[in-house]
Amino acid sequence: MSLRLYDTGTRSVRDFQPRKPGEVGVYLCGLTVQGPPHIGHLRGGVAYDMLIRWLRRTGYNVTYVRNVTDIDDKILVRGEEQGRPWWSIAYENERKLSRDYAALNVEPPTYEPRATGHITEIIDLISELVERGHAYATESGNVWFSVSSWADYGELSNRRPEDMLSSPDTGDKRDSRDFGLWKAHKPGEPEDAAWTSPWGRGRPGWHIECSAMARRYLGDGFDIHGGATDLMFPHHENELAQSRGAGLDFTNFWIHGGLLNLSGTKMSKSLGNTLSVASLGEKGFRPADIRYYLTTGHYRSPLEFSEDLLAEAKTGWERLSNFVHRAAESLGAEATIGGGLSPDFVNAMDDDLNTPAAIAAIHDMAREGNTALDSGNDTAATSSAGGVRAMLDQLGLDPLDPHWEDPGDAKLHGAVDALVKLALEQRAEARARKDYAAADRIRDELAHAGITVKDTPRGPVWTVD
RNA sequence: GGUGGGUUGUCCGAGUGGUUAGGUAACGGCCUGCAAAGCCGUGCACACGGGUUCGAAUCCCGUACCCACCUCCA
Numbered sequence: 001m002s003l004r005l006y007d008t009g010t011r012s013v014r015d016f017q018p019r020k021p022g023e024v025g026v027y028l029c030g031l032t033v034q035g036p037p038h039i040g041h042l043r044g045g046v047a048y049d050m051l052i053r054w055l056r057r058t059g060y061n062v063t064y065v066r067n068v069t070d071i072d073d074k075i076l077v078r079g080e081e082q083g084r085p086w087w088s089i090a091y092e093n094e095r096k097l098s099r100d101y102a103a104l105n106v107e108p109p110t111y112e113p114r115a116t117g118h119i120t121e122i123i124d125l126i127s128e129l130v131e132r133g134h135a136y137a138t139e140s141g142n143v144w145f146s147v148s149s150w151a152d153y154g155e156l157s158n159r160r161p162e163d164m165l166s167s168p169d170t171g172d173k174r175d176s177r178d179f180g181l182w183k184a185h186k187p188g189e190p191e192d193a194a195w196t197s198p199w200g201r202g203r204p205g206w207h208i209e210c211s212a213m214a215r216r217y218l219g220d221g222f223d224i225h226g227g228a229t230d231l232m233f234p235h236h237e238n239e240l241a242q243s244r245g246a247g248l249d250f251t252n253f254w255i256h257g258g259l260l261n262l263s264g265t266k267m268s269k270s271l272g273n274t275l276s277v278a279s280l281g282e283k284g285f286r287p288a289d290i291r292y293y294l295t296t297g298h299y300r301s302p303l304e305f306s307e308d309l310l311a312e313a314k315t316g317w318e319r320l321s322n323f324v325h326r327a328a329e330s331l332g333a334e335a336t337i338g339g340g341l342s343p344d345f346v347n348a349m350d351d352d353l354n355t356p357a358a359i360a361a362i363h364d365m366a367r368e369g370n371t372a373l374d375s376g377n378d379t380a381a382t383s384s385a386g387g388v389r390a391m392l393d394q395l396g397l398d399p400l401d402p403h404w405e406d407p408g409d410a411k412l413h414g415a416v417d418a419l420v421k422l423a424l425e426q427r428a429e430a431r432a433r434k435d436y437a438a439a440d441r442i443r444d445e446l447a448h449a450g451i452t453v454k455d456t457p458r459g460p461v462w463t464v465d
Numbered sequence: 466g467g468u469g470g471g472u473u474g475u476c477c478g479a480g481u482g483g484u485u486a487g488g489u490a491a492c493g494g495c496c497u498g499c500a501a502a503g504c505c506g507u508g509c510a511c512a513c514g515g516g517u518u519c520g521a522a523u524c525c526c527g528u529a530c531c532c533a534c535c536u537c538c539a
Contacts (some may be wrong), residue, residue: 008469029537029539031539034538037539041538043539044539045539047539074537074538086504132537147515149481158468158469159467159534160467226536229469229470230533230538230539231539232469233468234534234535235538259532259538261532289477295537296480296488296528297479300470300484301471301478302470302471303471304477309476311489311491312477312488312489312490313488315488316488319488319489321504322503350478353481354479356487357487359479360478360479360486360488362487363486364486364487367503370502370503371503373506375504409480434498436498439498453501454498455497457498461502
């Protein structure tokens with residue numbers, strides 16, 4: 001079976017075929033960096049990371065573009081509120097986003113263009129739309145896309161313009177459903193938030209930057225365009241109208257991810273119910289726990305978030321991680337490299353990236369591996385351990401990936417290891433003379449210091465909580 | 466009002482016209498000095514009402530409820 005993906009454009013699961021054999025162009029709408037990222041945003045990044053990794057595994061050369069929208073109304077408002085340049089806020093949030101993506105082992109895109117760096121491309125595209133009669137400039141220097149000029153408007157989100165609620169803020173548009181391509185500079189707005197254009201000084205509206213940047217880096221037609229489901233309308237609908245209106249093919253597949261819900265409602269900046277990687281870290285959740293949790297649901301389904309659910313996911317992840325560590329200890333880490341993916345895993349991933357089923361396949365193999373380790377069947381254990389590692393690695397979750405190590409850990413680990421071994425030697429002596437009270441006291445004291453000791457057939461091992 | 470998605474066992478979460486999802490929690494067992502980890506077993510789930518079918522949680526019709534989008538949002 002080959003890769004099949006759900007395409008919002010046709011509302012169906014379709015066989016994935018790139019335009020050019022072996023080459024895939026992917027555009028993901030990244031964030032508008034008006035505030036720091038929360039794990040709802042990161043869910044999208046992780047889901048796409050999974051897609052990109054799977055496309056590459058399948059053998060495609062992937063060009064992955066994920067933009068940053070670094071100018072819009074809200075960013076300007078934030079600048080005003082905080083009394084500092086709007087662009088410093090955008091950049092600060094962009095850096096936080098990059099840091100969190102990196103923490104979750106999300107690979108960087110091929111390129112990450114910013115809206116403000118593509119004013120030329122944006123102006124060119126708007127000019128073409130004006131020439132073709134799909135956009136018009138007004139006296140005040142605004143340029144609007146004319147929804148009524150584009151018969152297919154609404155095709156992506158399956159809405160008819162007449163059904164839509166009209167926006168209360170009509171500005172100087174001819175039709176309340178028209179949307180802004182270029183916003184004229186207004187008195188009081190920062191001078192450094194405006195650029196020269198054929199229609200006077202101003203700045204781009206939301207939507208147009210994605211059409212312009214996708215065209216610049218991926219060409220007039222490309223393979224996959226994505227974002228979360230809340231972008232489908234109006235953002236993606238508008239992008240589609242702009243790009244097609246300008247005569248571009250645009251994308252073959254539309255992929256929309258589900259949102260992360262918090263107590264039934266979505267997590268969002270405007271609701272203020274957000275959670276960051278850092279704040280979860282303070283509660284003892286490591287980035288790998290979060291990444292595993294985010295893969296336990298299908299990317300298109302809404303995913304419920306709570307600390308209890310995250311804790312439950314953490315336990316599930318530790319089961320796999322325990323197995324890999326256990327196998328590496330008994331067989332040697334080298335023996336667990338280079339394993340293969342199970343057919344169940346491959347089928348699940350090919351079936352619209354069914355990561356919950358893929359994880360089930362990993363758990364199945366981990367169980368077999370544990371049984372093999374228990375019975376001393378090293379051949380079977382090696383095979384299972386290699387497979388589990390390879391599959392987890394495919395999901396960006398290999399427990400032995402150095403990425404998950406705390407940089408400061410390595411040195412400290414050596415020092416602590418020496419001390420703990422000393423204590424464990426004394427405990428072993430106590431156990432040998434069946435002085436279990438003394439043995440347990442040593443274990444309890446270590447536990448008090450945050451060190452958990454487990455006895456295995458090959459002797460005691462320790463871990464830090 | 467319009468559009469889309471959903472309702473699965475303690476909880477989360479896949480899936481499918483007839484065969485064990487998986488994890489998690491609980492209980493029982495094995496192993497262990499104890500614990501942890503691990504393994505085995507138990508729970509026979511699919512909102513409700515009809516219908517189609519040899520057989521439906523899976524298809525069809527209806528009902529109820531939930532969520533999102535239609536205004537900035539991954």
